[in-house]
Amino acid sequence: MAAEYLLEMNNIVKDYFGNKVLKGVTIKVRPGEIHALVGENGAGKSTLMNILFGMPVIYSTGGIKGEVVLDGEPVAIESPKTAMNLGIGMVHQEFMLLPGFTITENIKLNRETTKHNPVSKVLGDSLKSLDMPSMRKDAQKALKTLGMNVDDWLPVAGLPVGYMQFIEIAREIDKENIKLLVFDEPTAVLAESEADKLLDAMKILAAQGIAILFITHRLDEVLAVADSITVLRDGANVGFITHEEANLENIAEMMIGKNVERIVQTAKGVQNQEIALSIRNMSVTMPGEMVKNINLDVKRGEILGLAGLAGQGKIGVANGVMGLYPATGEIYKGKSLLALNNPKKAIQSKLAFVSEDRRGVGLLLDTSIEMNIMMTNMQIRGGFLKPFLGIKAIQMADDKKIREHALRMIKDLDIRCTGPTQITRRLSGGNQQKVCVARALTLEPEILFVSEPTRGIDIGAKKLLLDLLVKLNRELGMTIVVTSSELSELRSICDRIAVVYGGTIEAILSPTAPDVNYGLAMAGKYSDREAAV
Numbered sequence: 164m165a166a167e168y169l170l171e172m173n174n175i176v177k178d179y180f181g182n183k184v185l186k187g188v189t190i191k192v193r194p195g196e197i198h199a200l201v202g203e204n205g206a207g208k209s210t211l212m213n214i215l216f217g218m219p220v221i222y223s224t225g226g227i228k229g230e231v232v233l234d235g236e237p238v239a240i241e242s243p244k245t246a247m248n249l250g251i252g253m254v255h256q257e258f259m260l261l262p263g264f265t266i267t268e269n270i271k272l273n274r275e276t277t278k279h280n281p282v283s284k285v286l287g288d289s290l291k292s293l294d295m296p297s298m299r300k301d302a303q304k305a306l307k308t309l310g311m312n313v314d315d316w317l318p319v320a321g322l323p324v325g326y327m328q329f330i331e332i333a334r335e336i337d338k339e340n341i342k343l344l345v346f347d348e349p350t351a352v353l354a355e356s357e358a359d360k361l362l363d364a365m366k367i368l369a370a371q372g373i374a375i376l377f378i379t380h381r382l383d384e385v386l387a388v389a390d391s392i393t394v395l396r397d398g399a400n401v402g403f404i405t406h407e408e409a410n411l412e413n414i415a416e417m418m419i420g421k422n423v424e425r426i427v428q429t430a431k432g433v434q435n436q437e438i439a440l441s442i443r444n445m446s447v448t449m450p451g452e453m454v455k456n457i458n459l460d461v462k463r464g465e466i467l468g469l470a471g472l473a474g475q476g477k478i479g480v481a482n483g484v485m486g487l488y489p490a491t492g493e494i495y496k497g498k499s500l501l502a503l504n505n506p507k508k509a510i511q512s513k514l515a516f517v518s519e520d521r522r523g524v525g526l527l528l529d530t531s532i533e534m535n536i537m538m539t540n541m542q543i544r545g546g547f548l549k550p551f552l553g554i555k556a557i558q559m560a561d562d563k564k565i566r567e568h569a570l571r572m573i574k575d576l577d578i579r580c581t582g583p584t585q586i587t588r589r590l591s592g593g594n595q596q597k598v599c600v601a602r603a604l605t606l607e608p609e610i611l612f613v614s615e616p617t618r619g620i621d622i623g624a625k626k627l628l629l630d631l632l633v634k635l636n637r638e639l640g641m642t643i644v645v646t647s648s649e650l651s652e653l654r655s656i657c658d659r660i661a662v663v664y665g666g667t668i669e670a671i672l673s674p675t676a677p678d679v680n681y682g683l684a685m686a687g688k689y690s691d692r693e694a695a696v
């Protein structure tokens with residue numbers, strides 16, 4: 164008889180250098196169910212998944228106890244390959260696709276089907292040819308299962324970002340023995356309408372008997388699709404509830420240990436008409452997020468939102484202004500023309516950026532939290548330095564000031580860590596994100612660009628972060644441009660929201676504008692409607 168649970172992780176303990184991060188955690192997942200794993204930043208979700216996948220970081224650091232049971236049999240998963248052979252797959256948050264290859268080639272990567280040719284018959288299997296018809300058939304089957312209508316021979320480069328996630332999934336389900344799929348924040352890069360499609364695909368897979376472990380900070384998604392939910396806090400189980408028992412309040416309360424207030428509408432309306440930043444005919448070459456001849460004025464003292472579907476260019480705007488991707492056009496800060504393609508000059512002009520790509524351009528992972536917070540300011544703005552033995556020409560780090568400031572940032576942003584000297588790599592993903600925010604704030608910018616500020620951040624920290632942006636805006640008059648895939652988040656804090664479509668501004672809407680206007684703008688149809696009126 165088949166086991167009741169496909170996966171059991173029983174009493175899992177994990178210690179990192181004496182810090183107990185899992186204190187006897189148990190999760191159980193039935194075949195064909197969607198099981199959500201939720202918890203605030205640093206609760207231990209990724210560590211638990213790293214154990215399930217036999218990741219080297221777990222075994223190289225030791226301190227692990229507990230039992231993993233798959234299909235009723237205890238298993239020892241000491242490498243990702245073992246996990247894969249056991250039928251455990253992972254849909255990554257960052258796409259791991261080869262852009263120049265076709266959809267089929269990406270789906271079949273490393274598992275290509277081959278057939279004999281005259282040469283291989285003589286010289287051996289290593290010279291066999293690819294069996295393209297058979298590979299394409301498999302790829303088409305996987306795409307069809309996901310309800311995806313796309314030609315499998317198209318190259319991946321140039322596909323909308325929403326599609327890329329599906330190709331990742333197709334690659335996993337094409338593996339014949341797949342039994343359990345882990346989705347780690349799969350919708351973080353998707354706008355809401357695209358996320359809905361992904362949730363539908365998860366339901367289709369579950370209906371076919373694949374068990375799904377779903378990690379997300381978007382609790383509305385948990386309520387929409389999860390059959391059951393395990394809640395972790397501080398490395399321990401704090402709750403197991405079924406779909407019927409769950410609601411937003413009880414999950415959030417279990418996660419945080421207290422009531423979480425919902426984010427409330429705080430937009431103040433733009434009073435100031437003075438232009439802080441004027442973007443003229445800017446084009447940005449950023450793969451997957453091209454900006455084409457965009458014109459946009461940011462008013463002094465406002466919080467401006469940048470919304471739009473994935474791949475339409477909203478992410479490219481801040482990256483272009485800050486010089487991280489090649490840009491052309493003109494940008495004026497007040498009356499002065501900003502140097503393009505020069506991140507250092509942008510920072511010297513009192514602009515700062517919290518990138519959506521915290522791993523790529525974000526952090527020095529093997530350096531302390533306090534150095535990450537301070538480094539850019541010290542290098543570019545010359546802050547947190549003092550003269551060496553009173554000699555002004557020789558500057559050295561002002562350790563006391565650095566420590567005081569780091570401690571304040573850790574407190575203000577609730578960065579969960581052992582202290583300012585902790586190595587940043589050892590923080591959970593959400594807490595690393597907060598360090599990125601702290602670093603940008605330390606530059607004391609006049610204009611702050613923040614991309615996907617709450618991606619990967621738990622519901623309690625999310626409120627804290629959005630409240631902080633509003634506070635910086637209201638109390639210090641900081642002009643803020645927030646790019647986000649979560650429209651509701653933008654609507655809760657922005658004074659105006661610019662919707663980007665096809666690399667340019669489709670509409671600028673009030674946060675209270677009807678949903679239908681946002682829908683039209685995101686689909687690139689708002690200007691048609693205007694023309695028709």
Ligand SMILES: Nc1ncnc2c1ncn2[C@@H]1O[C@H](COP(=O)(O)OP(=O)(O)OP(=O)(O)O)[C@@H](O)[C@H]1O
Pocket residue numbers: 179184202203204205206207208209210211220588589590591592593594619621
């Ligand atoms: N490589 C590591 N070395 C030392 N400590 C680590 C390491 N990775 C994670 N930790 C610690 O383990 C704890 C749990 O982190 P984990 O990444 O599992 O949390 P999480 O629930 O996935 O958080 P998030 O939602 O922010 O991704 C944290 O306190 C973190 O600092």
